[in-house]
Amino acid sequence: GQKCNLAGQWKNDLGSEMTIDTVFKNGTFLGKYLTAVSSTNKTIVLSPLIGYQQLTDLPSFGFTVKWLFSNSITVFTGQCFLNTSGQRVLQTSWLLRSETQDPQNNWSQTRLGYNIFYPL
Numbered sequence: 378g379q380k381c382n383l384a385g386q387w388k389n390d391l392g393s394e395m396t397i398d399t400v401f402k403n404g405t406f407l408g409k410y411l412t413a414v415s416s417t418n419k420t421i422v423l424s425p426l427i428g429y430q431q432l433t434d435l436p437s438f439g440f441t442v443k444w445l446f447s448n449s450i451t452v453f454t455g456q457c458f459l460n461t462s463g464q465r466v467l468q469t470s471w472l473l474r475s476e477t478q479d480p481q482n483n484w485s486q487t488r489l490g491y492n493i494f495y496p497l
């Protein structure tokens with residue numbers, strides 16, 4: 378059985394909220410991401426995500442968010458754990474890739490971070 382499924386609503390310490398809709402039998406899932414922070418000055422809007430999780434007890438996963446308010450993409454990867462109280466926790470790393478018109482700026486367009494998500 379699946380101890381730590383990704384389906385449901387999640388929040389991280391930045392205050393961003395994520396909803397993972399149905400996890401299909403092959404581990405694919407769809408969802409939505411409402412970020413609380415942005416590297417742009419654009420108005421933040423709910424953005425779609427697509428991902429895969431393994432179908433093990435404490436699954437590894439990956440997903441991609443296509444931001445609808447900025448020309449950038451974030452890819453997340455991580456694993457689902459249970460804390461000592463049996464609560465699900467998502468330990469993640471991410472890469473935020475921004476777009477630049479000038480290839481000379483390519484070196485500076487990828488941000489890396491780590492973040493933990495808790496069930497909402």
Ligand SMILES: CC(=O)N1C(=O)N[C@@H]2[C@H](CCCCC(=O)O)SC[C@@H]21
Pocket residue numbers: 389391393412413414415416417444447448449450451471473475490491492
């Ligand atoms: C979980 C976490 O750390 N993050 C989160 O919840 N929001 C920020 C970034 C939002 C990017 C918005 C689009 C843009 O600024 O181009 S994705 C990684 C980071």
